[in-house]
Amino acid sequence: MRRTLPSTRDLCCFEAVVRNGSVTKAAAELNMTQSAVSRRLGYLEDLLGQRLFLRERLRLTPTPAARIYAETLHGLLNEIEVATTSMLTEGRQGGALTVGCLPTFGSRWLVPRLNRFLSAHPSININLVSKIRRFEFESEDIQAAIYFGPAVWPNCHMRYLMGESVVAVAAPALVGNVPLARMLRSAPLIQHTTRPTLWREWLDHVGIDTPGDQAGPRFEFYSLVIEAAMAGIGFALLPEFLILRELDAKALVKISDIAMPCSDGYYYVYPDRYRESHNVQVFGNWLFREMNAPDALA
Known part of the structure; x- marks a missing residue:
């Protein structure tokens, strides 16, 4: 018998508490009571012969050694779960x-x-x-x-x-019969949070030097960029395949026929x-x- 091999339930409770930073959150994740999780932590400390947490009022702070232990266990527990799932589904699909x-x-x-x-x-x-x-x-x-x-x-x-290729679009009310560079200065350039240089790349691609290419309202999701463009907030750069229905319905129109392939x-x-x-x-x-x-x- 391996006397230094803790119970997997004890290890799961310990890893979950360190990862969540809370006994309460760990208990909810594991579908256990807080007292049950606390008991498991006690069992593991008894086996290891050392404290795993510094207890300050209602807060538990893992010791440096315990944090390293939890990080190692996280990967091992994941591997056990994957191996078990693979065994359970051996010969079966679905x-x-x-x-x-x-x-x-x-x-x-x-x-x-x-x-x-x-x-x-x-x-x-x-x-x-x-x-x-x-x-x-x-x-x-x-x-x-x-x-x-x-x-x-x-x-x-x-x-x-x-x-993916992106196209520049706007609500019809923003599109005028003026040169593209002048049109782009008439309303804000709507920015996508995770692609902050996209307008600069597109402007370079079409050969336009417009200052303030990173200024304008910012949105995290493309769905919000689409809605903002349809509301007339400004011009937007969007993947064409995501806005086909808006283009077909004329809710959005291209302000240039140039589509820029993305790297x-x-x-x-x-x-x-x-x-x-x-x-x-x-x-x-x-x-x-x-x-x-x-x-x-x-």
């Missing part, structure tokens, strides 16, 4: 697949097509998690992600899906530990076919 995706891409491109996947693979339950910034596979409960950016993601497989692209990303996952691979193959179909950007 179950849940949690995929991270960009909010506007998810609502405007992925969800309208998702029923095709669900109809072809009814045993796989898709859970979509949206976030504008990069996902962290080690700390977030996702198996794969649809990502826009450079082709760099350590310890992950990246499958190229498609590129980054869309990728399907998953950690090395999921390379043998049936669900991850099936969804990735479907996604690749959809993005390379004739109507992919329609």
Whole structure:
């Protein structure tokens, strides 16, 4: 018997408390009572023969050694969970697949097509998690992600899906019969928070020198940029495939026919530990076919 091997429940409680910074939050995550989590911490301290936390009133602060211990356990517990899930689903297909995706891409491109996947693979339950910034596979409960950016993601497989071009658009009321440079000075340039140099890149691409290219109202989501542009707040740079219905309805109009290809692209990303996952691979193959179909950007 391994006498220095703690209970996995004790380890899970300890790791969750350090990660959440709170017994209360850890208990809620683990579906346990606070007193039960506290008892587990006590068991682990007894086994290790040392205190893991400095207790100051109602606050627990992990010792430096405990913090390092928790960081090591986080990776090990994840590996145990993945291995167990793989064993439970051995020889079977289906179950849940949690995929991270960009909010506007998810609502405007992925969800309208998702029923095709669900109809072809009814045993796989898709859970979509949206976030504008990069996902962290080690700390977030996702198996794969649809990502826009450079082709760099350590310890992950990246499958190229498609590129992106952006066009300059505005509400019809802002568009006048004047030179483009003059028109752009008549209203603010709506900025996308995570792509702060996009206007500068587009202006260089079309050969216009307009001061204040990084000034203007800022929005984190493309969906908000679209709404702001339709409301006449200013000019916007947007991926054309995300605003086809607004262009068709004349709610937005292009102020230039020049589309700028972006250096980054869309990728399907998953950690090395999921390379043998049936669900991850099936969804990735479907996604690749959809993005390379004739109507992919329609």
